[in-house]
Amino acid sequence: MSEEVGYTVASDSDTTREETSPEIAIGIDIGTCQCSLAVWNGSQVDLIRNTRNQKLMKSYVTFRNESPSPVGGVSNQLSHEYEMLSGASIFNMKRLIGRLDTDPIVSQASKTLPFLIQTLGVGVKPFIAALVNNMWRSTTPEEVVAIYLVEMKALAEARLKRPVRDVVLTVPAAFSRLQLTRIARSCAMAGLHVLRLMPEPAAVALLYAQQQLPKNMGDSGSERVGLIFNMGAGYCDVAIIATAGGVSQMKALAGSSIGGEDLLQNMMHWLVPEMDSLFSGRGLDEIKSMGILRVATQDAIHKLSFQPTVEIDIDLGNGTKICRVVNVEEFEEINKGVFEKCGSLIQQCLHDSKVANVDYIDDVILVGGCTNIPKLKNIVTGICNKSEVYSGINPMEAAVRGAALEGALASGVNDSFGSLDLLTIQVNAHRLGIRADGNGFVPIIDRNTTLPARREMVFTTAHENQTEALIVVYEEGDDEKLLLLGYFKVVGIPAAPRGVPEISVCMDIDASNMLRVMAGVVMPGSGTRNPVVPLMEVRMPTADDGHGLCAEALSRSFGSTLDLVTLHNKL
Amino acid sequence: MAAFAVFRLPEVLHHRAGFDHSKQPLISRRTLKSSVTSCCMRNQQTTSQNYYDLLEISVDSNHREIKESYRKLQKKYHPDIAGQEGHEHTILLNKAYNVLTNDDLRKDYDASIGHVRVAFKGDELNMGYSSWNGPFRPQALFVDEKACIGCRECVHNASKTFVMDETIGCARVGVQFGDDDNSIEVAVESCPLDCIHWVEREDLAVLEYLNTPRRKQGHGVFEQGWEKPENVFMAAKTWQKHLKQQQAESQKRSVRSDVEEETEAQAQARESASFKLKMERFSGLWEWMKKGSLK
Numbered sequence: 001m002s003e004e005v006g007y008t009v010a011s012d013s014d015t016t017r018e019e020t021s022p023e024i025a026i027g028i029d030i031g032t033c034q035c036s037l038a039v040w041n042g043s044q045v046d047l048i049r050n051t052r053n054q055k056l057m058k059s060y061v062t063f064r065n066e067s068p069s070p071v072g073g074v075s076n077q078l079s080h081e082y083e084m085l086s087g088a089s090i091f092n093m094k095r096l097i098g099r100l101d102t103d104p105i106v107s108q109a110s111k112t113l114p115f116l117i118q119t120l121g122v123g124v125k126p127f128i129a130a131l132v133n134n135m136w137r138s139t140t141p142e143e144v145v146a147i148y149l150v151e152m153k154a155l156a157e158a159r160l161k162r163p164v165r166d167v168v169l170t171v172p173a174a175f176s177r178l179q180l181t182r183i184a185r186s187c188a189m190a191g192l193h194v195l196r197l198m199p200e201p202a203a204v205a206l207l208y209a210q211q212q213l214p215k216n217m218g219d220s221g222s223e224r225v226g227l228i229f230n231m232g233a234g235y236c237d238v239a240i241i242a243t244a245g246g247v248s249q250m251k252a253l254a255g256s257s258i259g260g261e262d263l264l265q266n267m268m269h270w271l272v273p274e275m276d277s278l279f280s281g282r283g284l285d286e287i288k289s290m291g292i293l294r295v296a297t298q299d300a301i302h303k304l305s306f307q308p309t310v311e312i313d314i315d316l317g318n319g320t321k322i323c324r325v326v327n328v329e330e331f332e333e334i335n336k337g338v339f340e341k342c343g344s345l346i347q348q349c350l351h352d353s354k355v356a357n358v359d360y361i362d363d364v365i366l367v368g369g370c371t372n373i374p375k376l377k378n379i380v381t382g383i384c385n386k387s388e389v390y391s392g393i394n395p396m397e398a399a400v401r402g403a404a405l406e407g408a409l410a411s412g413v414n415d416s417f418g419s420l421d422l423l424t425i426q427v428n429a430h431r432l433g434i435r436a437d438g439n440g441f442v443p444i445i446d447r448n449t450t451l452p453a454r455r456e457m458v459f460t461t462a463h464e465n466q467t468e469a470l471i472v473v474y475e476e477g478d479d480e481k482l483l484l485l486g487y488f489k490v491v492g493i494p495a496a497p498r499g500v501p502e503i504s505v506c507m508d509i510d511a512s513n514m515l516r517v518m519a520g521v522v523m524p525g526s527g528t529r530n531p532v533v534p535l536m537e538v539r540m541p542t543a544d545d546g547h548g549l550c551a552e553a554l555s556r557s558f559g560s561t562l563d564l565v566t567l568h569n570k571l
Numbered sequence: 572m573a574a575f576a577v578f579r580l581p582e583v584l585h586h587r588a589g590f591d592h593s594k595q596p597l598i599s600r601r602t603l604k605s606s607v608t609s610c611c612m613r614n615q616q617t618t619s620q621n622y623y624d625l626l627e628i629s630v631d632s633n634h635r636e637i638k639e640s641y642r643k644l645q646k647k648y649h650p651d652i653a654g655q656e657g658h659e660h661t662i663l664l665n666k667a668y669n670v671l672t673n674d675d676l677r678k679d680y681d682a683s684i685g686h687v688r689v690a691f692k693g694d695e696l697n698m699g700y701s702s703w704n705g706p707f708r709p710q711a712l713f714v715d716e717k718a719c720i721g722c723r724e725c726v727h728n729a730s731k732t733f734v735m736d737e738t739i740g741c742a743r744v745g746v747q748f749g750d751d752d753n754s755i756e757v758a759v760e761s762c763p764l765d766c767i768h769w770v771e772r773e774d775l776a777v778l779e780y781l782n783t784p785r786r787k788q789g790h791g792v793f794e795q796g797w798e799k800p801e802n803v804f805m806a807a808k809t810w811q812k813h814l815k816q817q818q819a820e821s822q823k824r825s826v827r828s829d830v831e832e833e834t835e836a837q838a839q840a841r842e843s844a845s846f847k848l849k850m851e852r853f854s855g856l857w858e859w860m861k862k863g864s865l866k
Contacts, residue, residue, distance in 0.1 A: 096678055196651075223638075244639075244642060247642040247646060249642065258831045313798055406651070409651050412654075421646075423642075423646050423651060423652060424651075425645055425649065450668070451665075452658050452661050452662050452665070453649060453662065453665060508662075511649065511650035511655075511657070511658065511661070512650075
């Protein structure tokens with residue numbers, strides 16, 4: 001089919017619009033540090049360059065004066081890297097979005113980033129502000145991402161000469177459902193419609209599947225198993241995929257909020273152990289020296305990937321001077337914890353994938369800026385017992401290219417050469433369940449369940465003549481920490497002895513990763529297809545800012561009066 | 572909350588809108604529409620369809636065949652390709668694939684659909700090799716493969732009923748009463764060795780089960796290979812006698828323990844059976860609900 005992209009003019013009515021080819025969704029890889037845009041051009045994926053002819057754009061938004069349109073790394077000229085660190089620019093939003101002020105990642109960031117992150121530590125959204133004309137101007141992570149996306153959208157529209165609405169975004173596997181909601185909301189604020197929020201490894205898997213497509217038609221090709229290790233500035237993901245005939249099937253997925261930013265913070269603290277107290281005042285001078293330290297450290301880490309030692313010589317002002325030589329061994333020792341965590345993430349993923357032996361892995365695919373670090377490369381290849389890494393993929397562009405492929409697929413584009421004859425079958429990254437059996441977490445959908453998925457479980461009442469039940473939905477995040485996604489009440493349970501009414505709770509995740517929780521009540525022996533009360537269907541998450549406080553409020557208001565007890569499990 | 576609703580809403584609208592757009596001159600969309608309708612139709616049959624039919628594979632498929640077929644079907648029904656309407660069918664595919672690729676789950680599932688290894692019970696009919704065309708009748712056709720010489724006379728006369736198993740060179744019944752009574756009679760008559768028998772419906776499953784060759788227990792290097800009972804009718808009688816004995820024994824045991832109360836195992840079995848029925852009811856509910864919400 002032809003991929004001529006016509007202008008959609010305002011006078012075009014709906015009927016004429018149907019005649020034209022559908023809008024091909026663009027792929028966006030919105031990274032902690034860098035972003036990129038790509039689109040299927042009819043025969044292959046094209047990366048969209050910004051006005052400075054860059055394919056990778058720094059993710060930051062600078063606020064200026066009272067100008068209503070703040071500008072970011074997409075289009076505006078950045079006179080100097082230090083400008084980004086002057087306090088007027090907000091970056092690292094992907095690390096902060098959807099997190100509470102009790103999150104250690106937020107409180108760490110608040111000590112090392114030049115703009116203001118105010119944490120009260122009570123379990124609400126942190127307050128974020130940029131320094132404009134020596135005044136802190138407040139904003140939110142969602143707003144910053146939205147502003148950035150508006151810029152990206154304008155850039156894409158200018159390049160493609162058509163309006164852009166549909167997008168496919170890549171997100172880290174570690175993202176909680178609350179974080180996904182925030183990203184989607186940012187897109188909505190920017191006037192973009194999200195077709196898919198796909199985990200970065202899934203996008204890479206799609207690209208890999210395309211590259212492994214059999215050359216001659218009819219040949220289904222042999223199955224290849226790949227391990228994808230993706231580490232950028234903010235997050236780390238691991239996935240095991242099996243690919244044959246253009247279908248890449250994910251066997252396991254694991255993610256964690258560790259990334260280059262952690263390496264940077266560890267390094268900065270090692271260089272200036274007293275930096276937290278040194279910069280706590282956050283005056284103009286402190287922000288400036290913080291910026292100097294950040295740039296120098298970042299530079300040093302980059303250089304250590306290619307040379308054994310690096311010299312750091314900076315003047316932080318106020319009499320603090322740093323002049324020392326750092327070698328690779330020191331760097332690796334400082335970040336031992338981060339590297340160990342990466343190793344265990346890979347091990348966990350291998351274990352979950354039920355791949356009997358690492359020898360079954362054909363390709364090790366490294367993606368993301370951090371995989372330039374020799375130590376990380378060694379860890380991954382060491383665990384997988386490989387001497388080489390897969391060379392067919394550009395580590396910085398893989399995710400966005402995959403997202404563009406998914407965008408073409410989800411837009412219904414058909415390629416006559418068969419190079420879009422692709423599919424990625426994803427799995428669920430987090431365990432989902434409800435509160436039952438006292439104060440316990442009862443998982444209903446396990447990790448690594450193939451999507452779309454539906455699982456159900458039958459619960460019963462915990463008390464005599466209990467007529468209402470509270471369904472509290474949780475997602476299990478990093479380190480088995482539970483995250484409240486939402487809650488609703490099932491009412492109208494007929495009065496009966498405890499353990500008699502049957503409350504079926506069903507969780508359904510569709511291919512775009514939307515979670516619905518359904519609940520229905522059936523009395524045993526009623527023998528009809530009709531439930532006692534109308535079924536409930538609730539889209540998750542329903543909880544929002546301060547979701548942690550919701551759990552406390554619920555238990556304060558209801559205690560255990562509306563509790564549930566597990567009755568049966570069904571696969 | 573309000574903001575939440577605003578952002579989620581377009582997603583639903585989109586899926587609907589996406590299918591309105593399928594009027595566009597786009598091959599993929601058009602083919603997709605037809606595949607979707609067929610998938611919806613399939614959905615209604617799910618209760619009667621087993622996982623093997625769903626994955627379009629035979630009951631003895633190996634891991635690789637299951638995987639290949641699963642991927643082929645995913646390419647047809649996955650919501651990324653077929654749109655939101657593929658959701659229900661893909662969930663079923665995933666469920667089936669999950670069960671059949673797990674050895675333990677597959678064994679349990681095979682047992683639950685009455686595939687081969689289960690103990691035979693009198694009135695369960697659907698577990699033999701042959702399927703039925705039309706209503707069950709008191710008698711069924713059975714080919715004694717030990718006697719069959721593979722002359723193809725029966726296949727020639729009643730091709731919808733008899734099939735040729737080319738690997739062992741014998742005829743067997745593929746579909747009970749696949750042809751009209753007249754052709755079947757001619758086919759039975761045409762057999763030069765009179766090895767097509769009319770058997771009681773209740774005996775059919777056991778006979779067909781015993782008729783398939785199975786691996787012999789070997790002692791050292793000797794006596795290994797495939798074996799079939801010398802006289803399949805005698806073997807079936809013995810088998811059923813054995814089965815009856817077992818049943819009687821288990822009955823006696825339960826009677827002895829307590830006339831009023833059932834054994835723990837029985838209670839469990841009964842409970843799980845009733846639970847299963849209930850779950851089916853629930854599944855029906857969800858499916859019915861989904862169908863409603865898609866309209």
